[in-house]
Amino acid sequence: MGWLIFRRLATALPSLVGVVVVTFLLTRALPGDPAAYFAGPAATAQAIEEIRHRLGLDRSLPAQFIDYIGGLARGDLGTSLTTGQPVVSEILTRLPASAELTLLGLAFAVSIAIPLGIFAATRPGSWIDHLCRVIATAGVSLPTFFTGLLLVYVFYYLLGVAPAPLGRLDIYNSPPPARTGFYLIDSLLAGDLATFRASLAQLILPALTLGIFSLAPLARMTRAAMLAALSSDFIRTARASGLTQGKIVGVYALRNAVLPVITTLGMVFSFLLGANVLVEKVFAWPGIGSYAIEALIASDYAPVQGFVLTMALLYITLNLGIDILYGMLDPRVGMAA
Amino acid sequence: MIALLRHARYVLGDNSVTGLAFSLFLLFVFAAALGPSLAPHDPLASDTAQALHPPSARHWFGTDDLGRDIFSRIIVAARLDMGIALASVVLAFAVGTLMGIAAGYFGGWCDRIVSRIVDTIMAFPLFVLAMGIVAALGNTVTNIVYATAVINLPLYARIARAEASIRRESGFVEAARLSGNGEARILLAQILPNILPIMMVQVSLTLGYAILNAAGLSFIGLGVRPPTPEWGIMVAEGASFIISGEWWVAFFPGLVLMLAVFCFNLLGDGLRDIVDPRRRT
């Protein structure tokens, strides 16, 4: 087991190196003078020179790379021009907001997509089957930002059941004392039910938007995997042994079908981390996505670079987790001839 | 070839949805090609007296906050959106396929380098990488094309690599080799045409994704600048009016965007069923 994890970590290493190299090159690929970019549009010639020296941009490329790695190792991702704060601390402060949103959205997607896929596979031709196939085909065509706006229009403007899309909490509530950064958890820990309800109310629409987006590939894969599992030879054996329908579907078929679904999760995460940015813009969510957007508009480059690097590292870690989970569930892994 | 066409007719006829998608596709191409001449109003003409009017007989999709006709803007935007998507997909297809077949056919260090590049790209969440590339290269439409091309490249490279390495030892390649053809010639003249149908299916499948990507980037303010009409940026411009109830400003561009992506995806599915029904899900 430990050996499996070690091997997986080893395969993630080249990706890690690649990611760091690419983010480094992206900075240096800036058209014009990178120092000017980091100094910002309002900087004087002297300020630009100082920045150039401080960032080591006057040194050779390999030396700059060493500096860059050194900075990363120290946890230094540069400083934001607009706020003057170290990028690392700003990202860390905003990360829980994005994480809470993404996790809730994913939970919603999984809790709908997987049962939907299972029912669609066990009742072919029924309305559930058709619904599943429509969702799977149409879902991938939905632009995330459009869904978000539609939801706001219907539930906030027309029906009035959702709060205004103005961030994590409305003006009447203040954030709970920060323990995890997740408002839902922190408010429960503080015993503050009013804040809990308020944060949940703000979370629902954006999480729903993200969830709808991830629903399609998950439902499609669950249905396909269940159909494949249910038509395999070992299911026929199970039926011939008189096992109950529940056991056949829930244990024999499902556990086999779950494997390709887990693999799909990797792709879903890639989309989710990107869609996060769009959803945060629609709902004015103070996460790292909107952090990056604000920085982009203000031509503040260090936060954008930090954002890309952070997202990539997160993604690599998530994929690692998926690989390890898969290895734990499938005893055949590592037995490749 | 005849058999392929007959099979295509069977699939298209059998599946009325694919047929519908194809007609919709033609509509979009039509709009993109003839764009400005089809628009009833000047997409850039602002008329503040007409600002934020709901859909009416005169303005089918209503007007935006500057009094511009949304319907006209949407039609004209078709050319830009489809153009960006097409350009980036063609670029990704060309570069990715060449890289892929070289890697699959020659193997060795060529394969290692290409695989390393592809894996590095795939190590990023793709939209985030696109953001980073556009931020680094500059906020222009051309760079949107490059960024979208880069993030679609891995798909083509991987498929081309797999298909090329399967065909490396096949009969027709052996025959070409024995008749004295050089390796490069075999690659371009034998293998490439043979895998083209499979790659074309990928092209249609990724066109939809490319449009979504480009629209997403412009939604957050990258690439296209106002007053250029483009579906993504139009939705962004209309977003602030949703909470005050002027839904049409963001709704129609978003709807058209969705329909375009939907029709490309359906077409892609239909094409895949024609070319390789085994891959159906």
Added chain:
Amino acid sequence: MSAGPLLLSVRELSVEFRTRSGTVRALERVSFDLHRGETLAVVGESGSGKSVTAFAVMGILDPAARITSGRVVFGGLDLLTENARALRDMRGREFAMIFQNPRTALNPIRRIGKQIADVLLRHANVRQSDVAARVIELLATVKIPDPARRARAYPFELSGGMCQRVMIAMALACSPALLIADEPTTGLDVTTQAVIMDLMAELARARGMATILITHDLGVAAEYADRIAVMHAGHMVEVARTEELLARPRHPYTRGLIAATPRPQARLDELYAIPGSLPDLRGDNIPACRYSPRCDQRQMDCNEALPRSMVGVDHLVACRHPL
């Protein structure tokens, strides 16, 4: 060996499949009997309907299949009229089945011990605490070495022969009265084939269990079966005791099969092959005798209704002009 009392009686069983290109009449009026403790081999080419017959008896036909007529009477009950729950209770307990390709017929990500335990817990009155011991007992019965350790193995860790033994153990777990073996040794190497067949024969004898052995290999049938039923294109064309069938085949197809079975002295280039191939079973132009297009004894009236005649003691033939 004298036959025991009647265990299974299949009468006029007809099955059709709805497909995109038409309705396939896979089985037509199939009838045969099976007695307790007896081994009946069902022999025929691929596609002759042997497996469909087995699936129909077990009640595990594909949803696209429809049983259009017939009775399958097992221990006095017509299985075709029983409700699904009753059938599920009987399956695995009163009658069981093993399949070809044993590796794919087992759940690849579940330990084999657990798979056997699933059957035990479902049908037998076994306590949770006793299940593990019973599993090891069963594995020992099918002669799997080191059964305690092997019970924790996954199918991919076992050879094809071992997987087939596991399947046999699963099938025998509740001591059924009937075992259906669908081409159990196809896909195994020749030595393993013989070993598995011997094991099955021994276990059947010890438990007084009836066996339906489905095979395309007449040689295997000849060696292990008490009676042989020959199928062609969804028809049962001849049923008789083994020695009787081999010595005095009365259906042209059976004679062809016997001639086509290679004997050790035969030269490979002299092998006899029955001309033609199985007819297309879609549509309505199927002749009454489905063998007639290939038959060298064909006569004018072979297109009329196919009779079933008793041509000797316990020897049934479906032919207008038996040999």
